[in-house]
Amino acid sequence: MISAKLREGICRLGKSLFDRGYTHGASGNISVTLDDGGMIVTPTNVSLGSLDPAALSVLDAAGHLIEGPPPTKEVPLHAAVYQTRRSAGAIVHLHSTHSVAVSMLPDIDPAEVFPPLTAYYLMRVGRTALLPYFRPGDPKVAEALASLGGEYGAVLLANHGPVVADRSLESAGQAIEELEQTARLFLLLRAEKPRLLTPSEASALRNDPAGSVKPNAQGALAS
Known part of the structure; x- marks a missing residue:
């Protein structure tokens, strides 16, 4: 039995992201892993701003739909991330404007998309490929x-x-918001020479994040 709280949490996050312009139309998808190895995921062709807790897609551990409408076509993506990152409990995938813009630039380092611009990027996200x-x-x-x-x-x-x-729906939501804001900063500062965090400052944040922000040293998808 999937709790009403989990269903409502997915819908609440989707609406929050949609209402604040992080996603648009029927783009983007969210999933959470289940104890039996399956996942609950947002359905295809449904806006994240109008999700229905009773109409989410539930897949078993083999990826078969067992409840709800057809799932997002990005199920293979979600499944691959969960297989790669065993401790991941939730995934958020968006088509957010600034992140997409950065992904289209010709001279981005695929191994390290963003420099160490802010403390919260390092603490909540870590690194981006x-x-x-x-x-x-x-x-x-x-x-x-x-x-x-x-x-x-x-x-x-x-x-x-x-x-x-x-690890959680909440932390995944916070991380993708931080990523999008970092992409926006990156584009704003692209023609400038911003002060970056030094290697020692960046290392300290990754190894001993402050306050309640507790990602692992390598980031949310790290092993």
């Missing part, structure tokens, strides 16, 4: 994600959008 373009729903994205070895806190899919996984 860039993967090549795949058609939405393409199962080959699973191979590409697996090739990262689970060492990144977030991934940008070129010309598509960001994917963030973390």
Whole structure:
């Protein structure tokens, strides 16, 4: 039995992201792992701003739909992330404007998309990789994600959008918001020479994050 609290939490996060412009139309998807190895995920062609707690898609551990409407076509992406990052409990994938814009730039380092701009980027996200373009729903994205070895806190899919996984629905939501705001800062400062956090400052944040922010040292998708 999937709790009403979990269903409502997915819908609440979706509406919050939609209402504040992090996603638009029927784009984006959210999933949470279940104790039996399955997942509950947002359905296809439904806006994150109008999700119904009673109409979410439930998949078993083999990926078969056992309850609700057809799921997002990005199920292979979600499944690949969960297989790569065993401790991940939730995934948020958006088509957020600034992150997509960064993914389209010609001179981005695919191994380290963003420099250490802010403390909260390092604490909530960690590191971000860039993967090549795949058609939405393409199962080959699973191979590409697996090739990262689970060492990144977030991934940008070129010309598509960001994917963030973390231990809980709440922390995954916070991480993808931080990622989008970092992308916005990156674009604003692209022609400037901003002060970056030093290697020692960045290392201290990754190894001993302050306050209640407790990602692992490598980021949300790290092994």
